[in-house]
Amino acid sequence: MSTTEMPATGLPSSALDLGRAVLPPLIGSPVERIDALEKVSGRATYAADTRLPRMLYGAVLRSPHAHARVVSVDTSRAKRLPGVHAVITGADTARVKWGAFRPDLYPLALDRVRYIGDEVAAVAARDLETARRACELIEVVYEPLPAVLSLDEALAEGAPLVHDDAEGNVAHEFSFDRGGADAWFERSDVVVEGVWETARQWHASIETIGCTAEWAGDRVSMWVNTQTPFLARQRYATALGLPLRAVRVVQTEIGGGFGGKSGDDNTSVICAILARRTGRPVQLVNTREDEFLASRPRIPMRYRVRLGFTASGLVTAKDIEVIADNGAYTGKAQAVLGAATVRHDALFNYRAVRAHSRLVYTNLVPTGAFRGFGNPSADWAVGQAWDLAAGKLGIEVPDLFLLNAVESGSVSPHNHKITSCELKQCITKAAEAIDWAGKRANPTPNRGLAMGVSVHVSGRRSFGDYDGSSAIVRLTEDGRATVIVGEGDIGTGARTTLAQIAAAELGLAVADVSVSRPDTDLTTHALGALASRVTYVAGNAVKRAAEQACGRLLEAAARQLGRPASQLWVADGVVHGPAGPDGGDPVSSPVGTVVRAELYRPDGEPVIGIGSFDNPSEFPDQSRYGNESGAYNFAAEAAEVEVDPATGALTVTEFAAVVDCGTVLNPPLAEGQVEGGIAQGLGMAVTERFSWRDGGPRRPNFGDYKLPTAGIMPRKLHIGFADSYEPTGPFGAKGVGEISLDPVPSIIASAVADAVGVRVHELPITAEKVFWGMSAQGAPPDTADPTAQDARSSAPEPDAAPAPRDPASAPHGSASAPDAGRGPDSRTQEAR
């Protein structure tokens, strides 16, 4: 690689000392899930499986209008239906607005509905059929109001306001210019630029959001499938107009979360109000239709991206403008927009970065946190610009990445301090896995090759100046250990990983360690499963608690066995000690015996350890400056895609992912995270979309919204991990829950561009968009269109392809808005 004259960057060049500890054998072994038997036998109790005596069932009536004044709600007929116990409206609520960052959501609409799906009334009845029937009997009179059904409509001069206090429909805005972008662009030899747009993507956990609530006096217990019981409790208390102490949240088994069950929606709040009103336990579980209207999907974002490079391929500056579709309510969208704006800058050695980001209200389904937390949007848009740049520079993408990738010791323009970093190793290994060189040397017609990279956090300091975790490890008199921690498990196997960490530290078998489920009354406080944080943050806390418990165990054993604690160790559930100085035999005592003897001695004590860990990170300021996490994980992924030139349909023929998540604690679990993330990335890239009408999905169910199935997963799939060690992580581990999803859409788009020369600028990458892109290039002779004569008159201009598309970017009511992308550059005449 040639050296280029570049001014000093201010980046430290020396790698950090990443000395590694010797790892116990349990670390890195494929430990069986501790919840395996419950889950394969159907015994695991998910939200809808909760059964309480005298329990009633709830249903919600939703707005059919994107924006309307609620003139009147008549519940009298519904209330008279036999079996109905309560019908509630906004008047029955505390009339308090709530929300994680910008309180703007009522539990039930008061006088205005702001999107198709807004909650208007709810019913509790003896069974679901009766509750749903009662909803049909509620009579609501609406006065429709003008609505804003796209970013452009929302930002237009004089647009109707979604919320009266958000001028110009802007809910949140920030900007920064670090390093002087203009000057660096001036010094750039190559500048690439484009606009890229994402669409709403729903978590579509197979289990929908659900809650069962029961009151005892002035206190409500809520069994909820929430990822974040403690954060959810805080919000529920606000929404219910109650002090925090009046709300207890217990996590049920969770059938998938992906950010969608992080407590920004009204379902649980409504459930609690119904339970109070009826004086009986009430269960409210979203139908799939409810889920599509009431959960908080991925935020559609429109990026204008500009990147500068020197002729030799060193990146100079990045300038982005981001407009994000908040939908009707805010939830976590403003935090997501922060990550979507800055996170990417911890990937490459940018000399300057500038951004302007706006979160914009629309009368559409509210958006929020989804696996990746803005990162997939950034990786898509900025990744596309990098792919264009590689073409312009004449440098193969992996080489361009290697030339600019961060390393251990790098510090991003936002003060993200990179400790362990094997990004370059990931890039090299991913290129090898997919045989980049071989495929480039022997190209196959209609097949394209592409690579993308990503960086993710291991915990993120954004919910107040705290990203910590604490844990209690109790050794039991039967020789087992109980880990009490409030983080929970949304399906990833986090509880198994924590059990494994505790077992490794304690010298017990994993089977002898149980891990609590979160209960705001019983477990330690925790932020929960978000931001790929549980392994890293809670793992450290559990490890420290286990360390302390083990120390106390050995102190007790020292007294019992007559050997100094420093000479004792635990193996296979037994405390061992050496022969005594007087020549006696080596000593040993089972852990349970030691614990029991310690409890039963005069003034005896339980053997308990506590541990806490706060992410060594900074609470970012208003401009998002600050080291958001103590450890960053990295990935490089590559794909080969084949396009059918006659239809535009694509097939991912091969995919390779190499992830740097530090030490891999449990290989099958880590692989599962990577594999599942790739599938969701393919969904975001290719299959997942709705057809919209008047501001709502036409059919909000799995008939229209297609998740990837087994059939479209790449037949050749390579999953690998970088040899890596994170000095601040538990046994060297970092987060792994989200990163594999992040680069997928960009990779698929680049591979399609490589295959057939069409670059789609708006997700998802449908066959139709690719087809029109190819048509605009001039169809190859073997795909000449028999209908050309007839079709030409009605067929779209290349820049105005005809499909209905996400209303986020389409003018309201337009059925002929551009689908394939925007402007001439959407056809990738620009690429290669």
Add this chain to the structure above:
Amino acid sequence: MTTLAAEAGSGGGAPAPRPPVALAVPRSLDEALALLAQDGAAVLGGGVGHTLARHHRAPDRPSTLVPVAGLPALAGVRTGPDGRITVGAATPLDDCAKAAAIARVWPVFTEACGSVATGRIRRLVTLGGNIAAHDDAHDPPVALTALGADLTVRAARGGSRTLSVPEALRPAADGGLRPGELLVAVTLPTRPRGAATGSAYRKYLVRGVWEYACVHVAAVVGLDGEGRATRLSLAVGSVEGGPVAVPLDGLLGGRFDADLVEEAARAAASGTRPYDDVKGSAAYKTRMIGEFSRRALTEAAHRARGTGHHAGGDR
């Protein structure tokens, strides 16, 4: 008969819950027809349509359902003395897709039935229920339209009549299936002697995952010894008024070559009106109807010549 019914609620001034359905299980075809003649009664095949209607809270659901799947008169695949294959209307689509007798003669029908949803759903759905659902996105009716199959329909009064699929799917007033009528059987034509005949079904799953088709086309091609087209049948689904049989009589007698295929594909694309939905715009579907017509015709001709491969749908 046995009746499996709950007593309807009598709310006395209160709004009524939706009445539960009654299942009136017939022991014979005649009994079924008698039951179906009653007001509010409807045929219950595999039950999928009724279960979905219940989920979607469709208004005007029938109060009495008459399950016909257990009636021997409506079951199974039989080859008659004239060589024609008759499929009982209560035959599950999975059985239709697995019937070797059908696959040998009319792979277009085998492929259409086998392309529906998943095997699990094909086991529930009956052929008659699939046709009587009046859904232009359904696959088997497209194949049956191209084949020119005969539907045998019976009613308690008025005896039996024979309809084509397009006839059956018209409004009742225009001669289509009427309330109280029961689709009893579907009879496939024989393959003509003296001409090589092939058939094929092509279904375009635009997102690569199973769902209703973006575009689906059924083709039947007959060729004489000189390679001239003696039969050209092309039917297209998921279009307005579908399935639509594309008129191709003007091309009969011509040499079956690439030009003829292009002509036919052009006719299919220009003679059908697809609609915008999540699977694509009408304009895109029009182009794809051309493409998949070409593929279906080409494969049908291959099969007529004995060179075809028995591939399934494109997905």
Add this chain to the structure above:
Amino acid sequence: MSVPLRFRLNHEDVEVHVQDPGAPLLDVLRHDLGLTGTKSGCEIGYCGACTVVVDGRAVPSCLQMAGLVEGRDVQTVEGLGGPEGLDPVQRAFVDKAGFQCGFCTPGHIMALRALLDEDPAPDEERLRETVDGNYCRCTGYVKILDSARAAVASGAANPDPGGAGAREEER
């Protein structure tokens, strides 16, 4: 206001009084019979989470009208395995980490159980076709397919189809 419905459920004869024989079997299993191992994911036949086995065939219980199972044989995940251990298909999902959140798992397991009862040695395409009928949002299907292959390799033929539920654990 209910009608009796009699069928065989997990090797036992049951009689349940249902409000509406037109309701899906899924609702009867979960609400009337309290068998919550069968999951509801979409109620319109797409996700496969509610898959049960009726007369030896896997069906989505959300589309299976309850009234139509009168006199028939129904198996749910609760009927698999027994005191002696797991059904070989369940065992394979444990061994190969074929689940994450586990919500779709009973549906996958029942679909594969029915397949293996019908064909103890299905080829790769049949396995894929079966797995393709169930959504999973967590795993990307890789380890579910691994589990399916492991179940086949372990000779996971149902040791006692339709029997009293005493199945030997096979590893």
